[in-house]
Amino acid sequence: MRGLHFTTRLDSLNTMLFGAFIVIGLMGSCGGSKTLKESQIPAPSGLYHVIAIEEMSLSETQPTLNFDLEQNRLTGNAGCNQFGGRLTLRQENISLDSLMATKMYCSDAVMAIEYKFLRHIGRPMQWTQNGDTLSLSADESPYIMIAVKTKDQ
Numbered sequence: 182m183r184g185l186h187f188t189t190r191l192d193s194l195n196t197m198l199f200g201a202f203i204v205i206g207l208m209g210s211c212g213g214s215k216t217l218k219e220s221q222i223p224a225p226s227g228l229y230h231v232i233a234i235e236e237m238s239l240s241e242t243q244p245t246l247n248f249d250l251e252q253n254r255l256t257g258n259a260g261c262n263q264f265g266g267r268l269t270l271r272q273e274n275i276s277l278d279s280l281m282a283t284k285m286y287c288s289d290a291v292m293a294i295e296y297k298f299l300r301h302i303g304r305p306m307q308w309t310q311n312g313d314t315l316s317l318s319a320d321e322s323p324y325i326m327i328a329v330k331t332k333d334q
Contacts, residue, residue, distance in 0.1 A: 223310065225270075225308060225310055225315050228247045228257075228330070228331045229247075229328035229329060229330050230243045230244075230245055230328060230329055231298065231327070232328065233327040234298055234325065234326050235322075236324060239294060241288075242261070242290075242291045242294055242295075243260075244257060244258055244259050244260050244298045246315075246328055248268065249268075250270070253268050259295045259298050259299050260287070260294045260295035261285055261287035261291050262282045262284065262285050262295060264280065264282040265282075266278055266279050266281065267279045273307050273309060274305060274306070275307070275317070276305040276306075280303050282299060298326075301325050305319070306318060306325060307319070313329055314328070315327070315329070315330070
């Protein structure tokens with residue numbers, strides 16, 4: 182009789198644990214759906230032309246950003262020179278590692294834009310996209326670059 186009582190308690194405990202796991206699993210799946218929605222934010226992809234850096238409109242030259250999400254690469258033209266690096270996109274954060282660039286010299290005006298562009302592109306930033314317009318910012322500056330996706334993509 183004593184063994185039957187122990188078995189009943191064990192069955193009751195197992196039932197309670199099973200119920201707790203189901204509740205925890207359901208709670209986790211609710212949180213998981215929120216994460217899934219957040220991860221479905223469309224990441225920038227394809228070719229963009231930078232139209233402004235630090236609130237300065239660009240007319241002399243327009244750097245480009247080419248997002249290759251399959252290869253996790255960001256490449257483009259910094260104004261005079263080509264650049265590229267390994268791209269990391271997480272939610273609304275973007276960073277570029279192993280940044281490399283060619284070393285041609287162009288006019289002083291173009292080089293001034295390129296230096297500004299490369300200084301920013303080499304550090305972590307946040308991105309937002311509204312239609313074809315991509316905005317890049319950092320904690321200390323709410324506005325670093327604005328780029329527009331090319332129509333032929």
